[in-house]
Amino acid sequence: MLVQSVPMLDLGHQHRLVADEVAEGFARVLASNSYVLGREVEQFEREYGDYLGLAHVVGVGNGTDALELALAAAGVGPGDEVVIPANTFVATAEAVVRVGATLRLVDVTDDHLIDPAEVALALSSRTRAVIPVHLYGRIADVAAIRRLVGPDVLIVEDAAQSQGARTAGRAAGALGDVAATSFYPGKNLGAYGDAGAVTTNDAGIADRVRALRNHGGTARYEHRIVGSNSRLDSLQAVVLSAKLRHLDAWNAERRVLAARYRQGLARPGITVPTAPEYEAHVYHQFVVELDDRNRVFAELVAAGIGVGIHYPTPVHLLPAFASAGLGGVGDFPRAERQAGRILSLPIYPGLTERAQDRVIASLLEAIG
Numbered sequence: 001m002l003v004q005s006v007p008m009l010d011l012g013h014q015h016r017l018v019a020d021e022v023a024e025g026f027a028r029v030l031a032s033n034s035y036v037l038g039r040e041v042e043q044f045e046r047e048y049g050d051y052l053g054l055a056h057v058v059g060v061g062n063g064t065d066a067l068e069l070a071l072a073a074a075g076v077g078p079g080d081e082v083v084i085p086a087n088t089f090v091a092t093a094e095a096v097v098r099v100g101a102t103l104r105l106v107d108v109t110d111d112h113l114i115d116p117a118e119v120a121l122a123l124s125s126r127t128r129a130v131i132p133v134h135l136y137g138r139i140a141d142v143a144a145i146r147r148l149v150g151p152d153v154l155i156v157e158d159a160a161q162s163q164g165a166r167t168a169g170r171a172a173g174a175l176g177d178v179a180a181t182s183f184y185p186g187k188n189l190g191a192y193g194d195a196g197a198v199t200t201n202d203a204g205i206a207d208r209v210r211a212l213r214n215h216g217g218t219a220r221y222e223h224r225i226v227g228s229n230s231r232l233d234s235l236q237a238v239v240l241s242a243k244l245r246h247l248d249a250w251n252a253e254r255r256v257l258a259a260r261y262r263q264g265l266a267r268p269g270i271t272v273p274t275a276p277e278y279e280a281h282v283y284h285q286f287v288v289e290l291d292d293r294n295r296v297f298a299e300l301v302a303a304g305i306g307v308g309i310h311y312p313t314p315v316h317l318l319p320a321f322a323s324a325g326l327g328g329v330g331d332f333p334r335a336e337r338q339a340g341r342i343l344s345l346p347i348y349p350g351l352t353e354r355a356q357d358r359v360i361a362s363l364l365e366a367i368g
């Protein structure tokens with residue numbers, strides 16, 4: 001029997017909707033001889049700032065750099081402790097280590113997000129920042145963390161998976177003191193290569209990120225501080241400006257797909273994500289929990305269904321952090337338990353109902 005496969009991610013649909021505008025923009029950039037930063041980047045920074053309701057967006061090379069530069073620009077460094085959730089993409093942890101600060105992990109809620117109650121227990125006199133990660137596109141409880149930590153501890157959002165999410169009219173990436181986002185191609189707002197941004201209302205932080213991303217200054221051969229090279233290029237900015245105009249519609253499409261998954265997968269043995277307020281989740285991933293995840297994963301792959309695990313190993317159990325003393329097996333029980341149970345299903349603009357029904361049917365069959 002010939003079964004058609006369903007990929008985990010297909011960016012073709014998005015590209016078709018912006019192809020003409022991107023081609024036009026690329027032609028303009030190529031003719032301009034200005035390929036790095038420049039007018040297109042400034043324009044995208046303005047547009048994304050307006051979209052978020054923020055004064056400053058600084059385009060950088062990728063989301064990992066965005067996190068590192070946000071922390072560095074806010075003055076986080078050696079001697080400072082930074083609290084992050086145990087289940088996140090490794091970049092959140094890398095950025096903290098790279099600025100020389102000390103990682104403090106905390107466990108997550110049943111919704112896979114940083115648990116404010118655990119943050120309360122992890123605070124010390126050296127806590128300088130907390131990084132709530134809006135994992136899978138769902139907004140973490142930044143307000144609760146703010147109430148806990150007061151005004152003196154920085155809240156640095158990791159908004160890499162949450163472009164377009166909102167709560168009480170405010171955008172993910174505009175809820176803390178400063179945020180980092182990634183425009184890696186598969187993110188909800190994705191470029192055609194690596195790209196990222198730091199977003200903030202703090203003019204001082206924005207100014208320092210502008211210098212840090214460009215060898216310590218904003219003009220050529222001006223090196224006020226020791227920076228590095230993490231600039232956004234003009235071609236990526238063209239793509240991002242074009243795609244930004246579709247972002248709300250694409251996120252709405254993801255929500256419709258999420259609602260269909262919830263309905264189709266309402267069965268004992270499958271834990272679907274709880275539904276938060278409408279705008280607070282943009283379903284970068286739709287993550288279910290299963291008892292027999294590894295077997296189901298293998299069966300879905302064999303059936304041609306693209307699935308993922310975000311992420312298979314909590315930060316404290318990654319070899320890269322073995323010497324960091326973050327904890328061992330059993331120290332972050334919810335994150336560890338979830339890591340063995342989570343399964344990410346295909347969800348993206350352009351995923352057809354037919355293809356989604358095939359995912360649902362295959363999953364139900366694998367569950368038995």
Ligand SMILES: *Cc1c(COP(=O)(O)O)cnc(C)c1O
Nearest residue numbers: 062063064089091160161182184
């Ligand atoms: C993608 C991602 C990053 C890193 O972004 P890159 O652009 O790949 O460097 C950081 N944090 C989270 C949660 C991410 O999903």
